[in-house]
Amino acid sequence: MRFRVSENESVKKAFQDAYSTKERGETGEEWQSQVMRRVRQIGPLSPAASFWPAFESMVWRLAPVSCALVLVLTFFFMNLELDVDSDYLGTVAAEMEKPSLVELFDLEG
Amino acid sequence: MRDDAARSSDAEIVRQVLDGNVNAFESVILRHRGLVLSIVKKHVPEAAIEETAQEAFVRAYQSLPTFKGTGDFSQWLSSIAVRTGYDYWRKAYRSREIPISALTDKHSQWLEEVISQRPEEALDEREHQMEAREILNWALGKLSAGDRIVLEQVYLEGLSVQETAELLGWSKANVKVRSFRARMKLEKLLRRVKDQGRRGR
Numbered sequence A: 001m002r003f004r005v006s007e008n009e010s011v012k013k014a015f016q017d018a019y020s021t022k023e024r025g026e027t028g029e030e031w032q033s034q035v036m037r038r039v040r041q042i043g044p045l046s047p048a049a050s051f052w053p054a055f056e057s058m059v060w061r062l063a064p065v066s067c068a069l070v071l072v073l074t075f076f077f078m079n080l081e082l083d084v085d086s087d088y089l090g091t092v093a094a095e096m097e098k099p100s101l102v103e104l105f106d107l108e109g
Numbered sequence B: 001m002r003d004d005a006a007r008s009s010d011a012e013i014v015r016q017v018l019d020g021n022v023n024a025f026e027s028v029i030l031r032h033r034g035l036v037l038s039i040v041k042k043h044v045p046e047a048a049i050e051e052t053a054q055e056a057f058v059r060a061y062q063s064l065p066t067f068k069g070t071g072d073f074s075q076w077l078s079s080i081a082v083r084t085g086y087d088y089w090r091k092a093y094r095s096r097e098i099p100i101s102a103l104t105d106k107h108s109q110w111l112e113e114v115i116s117q118r119p120e121e122a123l124d125e126r127e128h129q130m131e132a133r134e135i136l137n138w139a140l141g142k143l144s145a146g147d148r149i150v151l152e153q154v155y156l157e158g159l160s161v162q163e164t165a166e167l168l169g170w171s172k173a174n175v176k177v178r179s180f181r182a183r184m185k186l187e188k189l190l191r192r193v194k195d196q197g198r199r200g201r
Helices: A008-018 A030-040 A048-077 A084-097 B002-018 B022-043 B047-068 B074-094 B105-117 B124-139 B145-156 B160-167 B172-200
Strands: none
Touching: A008 B105, A008 B124, A008 B145, A030 B047, B002 B022, B002 B047, B002 B074, B002 B160, B022 B047, B022 B074, B022 B145, B047 B074, B074 B145, B074 B160, B105 B124, B105 B172, B124 B145, B124 B172, B145 B160, B145 B172, B160 B172
16 A cells, blocks of 8 residues: 555644644634724614525535536437428428318308 | 533623624724734735734624524634634635745754654753744745644644634545645645755755
């Protein structure tokens, strides 16, 4: 089995230690005031506001399915042999064969 | 007992905020500032910690109506903080604002030394952390935002696939695949650092 640098215990431990003590992160009063300022700008949360996050998450969940569906449909239609002219003519001919209401009830004067 | 008390008062504060008392959210910030900062500081560069933590709280506020009072509020907030960190990198990658510092022979030597060490041998942490951090930042900067976040959670934080999937809102299969791929990329990058030292000698 090939030796893996990233799986070496000492390397992994060194990275984990460096990562866990990565940066200092302290904030002051001003930072908290800024957050609250932004929150107050948004204002009180209305029940309607809860609709959008839920809607957004649903849209993202459905996105891969929609993409797959578009691909499948594109493939399907590209392989579908549609003869537009003959289909159109067929429809017109069938329509012509149907008796009109005028003929059917002999309404023609 | 204490956890129950904390949870119930978190739920109480959330209820107050949802009832229109915007100022009650200040208590949420006071109680959970440490938690959010400890998460955010691991994921983003020092210069972006304050802004990202601020963004995490604003998102949490906006998402409060989706919080189900029965769950653990800290966990819910942690998930928002992790995802905000992830979004920071997605934006940074999109605008290509990733500072990637170059590595030198010093880093390859360090890596060789650490590899040759036995696990039970204690590392002189202070001395080694700088090199480890620089190599890590360099390698993480070469990964995509998705690979980066999953590597941070699974490889560096030591979280399970299940925990990572819950935090990121991804499927377990997605986390497994991403994690494997990201580790392979990290491996390649570390090999490159190691080989660079050999060529330099």
